[in-house]
Amino acid sequence: xITASYDPRADVLYxxxxxxxxxxxxxxxxxxxxxxxxxxxxxxxxxxVMGFSAVWRRRLxxxxxxxxxxxxxxxxxxxxRIEAVSVTETDFEDPDFL
Numbered sequence: 001x002i003t004a005s006y007d008p009r010a011d012v013l014y015x016x017x018x019x020x021x022x023x024x025x026x027x028x029x030x031x032x033x034x035x036x037x038x039x040x041x042x043x044x045x046x047x048x049v050m051g052f053s054a055v056w057r058r059r060l061x062x063x064x065x066x067x068x069x070x071x072x073x074x075x076x077x078x079x080x081r082i083e084a085v086s087v088t089e090t091d092f093e094d095p096d097f098l
Contacts, residue, residue: 006085033050064078
């Protein structure tokens with residue numbers, strides 16, 4: 001199960017695998033991605049996306065693929081969760097969106 005939430009004030013997207021966020025360790029990737037591993041199992045458990053609107057909003061498919069690969073889940077599920085919490089009506093007016 002994948003869940004996502006977006007904080008527009010901080011421009012941060014959170015994607016979590018499982019029911020709840022777990023205590024973990026984080027490794028920083030390129031483009032503001034923070035990959036989170038469970039302390040207990042050492043398995044991937046979440047991704048924090050810093051600067052979501054500035055860097056990723058126009059690249060949702062690419063972002064979804066990277067997160068899905070890390071969390072070992074379906075890209076379509078990740079894409080749907082991100083889209084549900086982050087897409088605004090004005091995005092659809094932009095011909096380069098998605």
